[in-house]
Amino acid sequence: MSGKTILYVEDNEYNRKIVRRLLGDPSYRLIEAEDGESGVAQAFQELPDLILMDVQLPKMSGLDATRILKADPRTAHIPIIVITSFALSGDREKASAAGANNYLAKPYSPRELLALVRQYLPES
Amino acid sequence: MRPSLENASLSEDPEIKIEQLADLVQRRTPLHLLVHWVAGIRASVHTKLLAAFLIVTGIFVVMALVSLQTLVSTTQQGQSLDEAHELVSLAQQAEHALARQMHYTDLALLSQDEVAIAKILRENNRFNEKLAMIEATGTTDRHLFEQIRSSQDEVMAVVADMANAIRDGKLGTVTGALLRRQEQLDGEITSRVGGLVMAQQNRMARLRESVDAANHRSIILTSVFAVGAVIFAMFCGFVISWSFILPVREAQDFLDKVAAGSFGERISVPNRDEFGVLADRMNHMSRELHRFDTEQRRAAAELGRLNLQLAQTSKEKSDFLANMSHELRTPMNAILGFTEMVLDGLYGDVPAELKEPLADIQVNGRHLLRLINDVLDLSKIEAGRMELALGEYSIGEIIEIVRASLRSLAAEKGLEFAVNVPSDLPVAYGDYGRLTQCLMNLTGNAIKFTRHGRVEIGVELVGSELIYRVSDTGIGIPNDQLENVFKEFRQVDATVTREFGGTGLGLSITKKFVEMHGGRIWVESEFGKGATFFFAVPLRTKGDAE
Numbered sequence: 001m002s003g004k005t006i007l008y009v010e011d012n013e014y015n016r017k018i019v020r021r022l023l024g025d026p027s028y029r030l031i032e033a034e035d036g037e038s039g040v041a042q043a044f045q046e047l048p049d050l051i052l053m054d055v056q057l058p059k060m061s062g063l064d065a066t067r068i069l070k071a072d073p074r075t076a077h078i079p080i081i082v083i084t085s086f087a088l089s090g091d092r093e094k095a096s097a098a099g100a101n102n103y104l105a106k107p108y109s110p111r112e113l114l115a116l117v118r119q120y121l122p123e124s
Numbered sequence: 125m126r127p128s129l130e131n132a133s134l135s136e137d138p139e140i141k142i143e144q145l146a147d148l149v150q151r152r153t154p155l156h157l158l159v160h161w162v163a164g165i166r167a168s169v170h171t172k173l174l175a176a177f178l179i180v181t182g183i184f185v186v187m188a189l190v191s192l193q194t195l196v197s198t199t200q201q202g203q204s205l206d207e208a209h210e211l212v213s214l215a216q217q218a219e220h221a222l223a224r225q226m227h228y229t230d231l232a233l234l235s236q237d238e239v240a241i242a243k244i245l246r247e248n249n250r251f252n253e254k255l256a257m258i259e260a261t262g263t264t265d266r267h268l269f270e271q272i273r274s275s276q277d278e279v280m281a282v283v284a285d286m287a288n289a290i291r292d293g294k295l296g297t298v299t300g301a302l303l304r305r306q307e308q309l310d311g312e313i314t315s316r317v318g319g320l321v322m323a324q325q326n327r328m329a330r331l332r333e334s335v336d337a338a339n340h341r342s343i344i345l346t347s348v349f350a351v352g353a354v355i356f357a358m359f360c361g362f363v364i365s366w367s368f369i370l371p372v373r374e375a376q377d378f379l380d381k382v383a384a385g386s387f388g389e390r391i392s393v394p395n396r397d398e399f400g401v402l403a404d405r406m407n408h409m410s411r412e413l414h415r416f417d418t419e420q421r422r423a424a425a426e427l428g429r430l431n432l433q434l435a436q437t438s439k440e441k442s443d444f445l446a447n448m449s450h451e452l453r454t455p456m457n458a459i460l461g462f463t464e465m466v467l468d469g470l471y472g473d474v475p476a477e478l479k480e481p482l483a484d485i486q487v488n489g490r491h492l493l494r495l496i497n498d499v500l501d502l503s504k505i506e507a508g509r510m511e512l513a514l515g516e517y518s519i520g521e522i523i524e525i526v527r528a529s530l531r532s533l534a535a536e537k538g539l540e541f542a543v544n545v546p547s548d549l550p551v552a553y554g555d556y557g558r559l560t561q562c563l564m565n566l567t568g569n570a571i572k573f574t575r576h577g578r579v580e581i582g583v584e585l586v587g588s589e590l591i592y593r594v595s596d597t598g599i600g601i602p603n604d605q606l607e608n609v610f611k612e613f614r615q616v617d618a619t620v621t622r623e624f625g626g627t628g629l630g631l632s633i634t635k636k637f638v639e640m641h642g643g644r645i646w647v648e649s650e651f652g653k654g655a656t657f658f659f660a661v662p663l664r665t666k667g668d669a670e
Binding site: 012014015017018021022092093106107108109110111 | 453454455456457458460461462464465468470471493513515557
């Protein structure tokens with residue numbers, strides 16, 4: 001029985017590879033999506049325990065996807081960490097306005113990401 | 125309701141009524157042709173006015189001359205009248221003398237006294253004397269005088285006969301004949317002298333009539349001249365003034381149109397005087413204005429087009445920057461992420477000899493990332509696309525973030541790293557992220573340029589101004605370089621860059637962010653002993669959000 005499900009929405013293959021390795025721990029089940037639309041679809045289908053959402057995505061931006069998920073009663077409770085391109089002024093505000101629970105500025109340190117994930121999904 | 129209002133306003137201002145009336149007169153009568161003719165005379169206003177005054181003055185001078193002449197002739201006629209009066213008086217005296225002569229003659233006949241004869245002679249002399257005086261004036265028919273004289277001579281002959289008879293004492297015998305003869309002569313002469321008196325009286329009456337007629341004529345003539353001169357003066361004034369008023373009105377209409385922005389209008393006046401010249405100048409001005417306006421409009425349109433183009437270009441540039449920001453950071457994220465995970469042993473144990481090159485990749489990757497961030501920030505600022513995200517923030521939080529991020533770097537260099545923050549600071553308003561970046565830049569620099577000693581961050585509230593301070597005991601900045609440190613790509617010198625690294629953009633970006641907050645930045649330094657950077661921003665930054 002695998003542990004908590006984490007949905008990672010990111011279009012860059014290498015960044016997905018990093019997270020895949022980082023969360024390769026058997027206590028997590030990582031599912032991935034490459035664009036905003038499929039990210040939303042996956043979230044509705046899988047109802048993960050945590051979503052890591054990149055901001056700049058094909059088809060639908062991460063912020064729009066966050067808004068949709070936070071507006072839907074099925075997914076509204078799922079914590080979402082938005083990953084911005086840069087700690088640009090306003091990005092943090094935009095992310096929290098869209099309903100994100102937290103945000104991480106790119107380039108992030110894998111250690112920081114892991115710490116954040118653990119904050120939301122404490123290991124049992 | 126409306127007419128009564130108009131009436132009221134007209135009666136309130138009689139001047140307007142008069143002007144309206146004058147306007148009506150000059151437009152509805154052939155006077156306007158004359159006004160146009162006067163306007164069209166090729167002469168200056170001065171000349172026209174002078175000519176009108178001279179004509180009016182001339183009329184008055186002629187009137188004065190006529191009056192003078194009348195006065196002279198009246199005086200002369202007065203004298204003639206006096207003379208005539210005197211003649212009448214003389215004639216009457218002569219008549220009187222004749223009557224007395226006749227009286228004495230009767231007396232002589234009755235009294236038969238020679239004394240009476242002497243009195244007759246005396247009266248005869250007096251009569252002759254008056255008659256001669258009248259005759260000398262030549263005013264009466266000479267024939268009458270001859271008749272009177274011959275009658276008188278006969279009378280005197282009778283008187284002589286009478287005197288002889290008296291002297292001879294034979295009066296009684298001749299009395300009857302003498303008496304008859306004398307009575308006949310007396311009747312004759314009395315009638316003739318009466319004719320003379322009548323003639324003189326008639327003459328005087330005729331003279332008086334002619335004087336009266338002359339006086340009457342001169343009164344009429346003088347009145348006609350006076351009234352004519354006044355009317356002509358008014359007429360000249362009317363025509364000349366309207367020949368000025370009309371172009372002035374045209375000019376007013378014209379100027380109103382120009383003021384309303386209708387350039388290129390033309391003014392047309394018949395005047396060939398100063399007003400004509402003025403109209404030519406106004407037409408010239410109007411043409412020039414039209415030309416300038418057209419040029420201006422073309423330039424404005426061109427400017428608008430360029431501006432639009434520029435805005436488009438700027439937007440494209442800004443979009444490009446935003447994209448680049450993402451495109452550059454995504455691979456950087458992967459490079460730094462993989463490096464960190466390898467170093468953290470997520471891919472298995474790292475051989476000792478690979479640890480140093482991996483750490484070098486990490487250091488240089490981070491440096492490259494900083495460069496990218498700085499260049500993108502600066503580009504965005506230069507493009508005017510950088511906007512502050514204003515909000516409430518905690519000053520203590522900013523300082524804690526900077527302290528936490530740089531503590532290990534300071535520790536690695538063996539530097540003392542202190543923070544000095546009052547505990548009672550209020551919540552501030554500004555761009556949290558950018559102010560953090562500013563303090564991070566200054567503190568990062570301080571640690572970078574300090575080999576031994578300490579780095580301290582401080583903050584203090586002075587009035588409504590927050591003053592952040594970062595001081596170090598580093599290499600310091602020469603006096604002549606203090607001005608330059610905030611310029612792009614400036615470091616104190618090239619060797620510094622080689623030894624300490626850095627992009628040279630951090631301070632200029634910091635300065636721009638501080639200025640966007642409405643603040644200022646400055647540095648105090650003693651070369652070789654350290655530097656203190658200050659930046660002051662309003663506790664509550666003014667912006668759209670507040």
